[in-house]
Amino acid sequence: MIRPIVKDKFLLSQKSAPADKNDLQTAQDMVETIAAHSHECVGMAANMIGVLKRIIVFEEGAKYVVMLNPVVKWESPETYVIKENCLCHEGAKEVTRHEAIEVEFLDIRMRKCRKRYDGITAEIIQHELDHLEGILV
Ligand SMILES: [Zn+2]
Structure with a gap:
């Protein structure tokens, strides 16, 4: 189900709680919602649809990747500064990102995965x- 995008700063500044298999419907809703915003959005966290659980969805090539409980296990010492936009609010904000990261997460089938990302995908995941x-960029 396509859900409305939350713009409430108070809700968006809360820290999200761990996700489990009962949150897979939320993950599915996130995929449908980001697909509906594909012209303006390449990544989404669950709180953007009002659910305070640790789930992210992002575009990688032609598909959407779902991560539950993602944790950065390694980050490159190389960083860069870039201006990012967010669907939740107006205006770009300058941030420092690592060029590459390694993330441990559960996939949509609840399998434990560990994967390295770089470039724009690493940037989206960090966002x-x-x-x-609860950090708003
Ligand atoms: Zn954002």
Whole structure:
């Protein structure tokens, strides 16, 4: 189900709680919602649809990747500064991102995965992980 995008700063600044298999419907809703916003949004955290659980969805190539409880296990010492936009609010904000990261997470089938990302995908994941901590970029 496509859900409305939350713009409430108070809700968006809360830290999200761990997700489990009961949250898979939320993950599915996130995929449908991000697909409906594909012209303006490449990543989404669950709090953007009002659910305070640690779930992110992002575009990778032609598909959407769902991560439950993502944790950064390694980050490159190389960083860069970039201006990012967010669907939840107006205006760009300057942030520092790592060029590459390694993330441990559960996939949509609740399998434990560990994967390395770089470039724009690593940037999107870092942006969505900020959302899980209640950080608004
Ligand atoms: Zn955002």
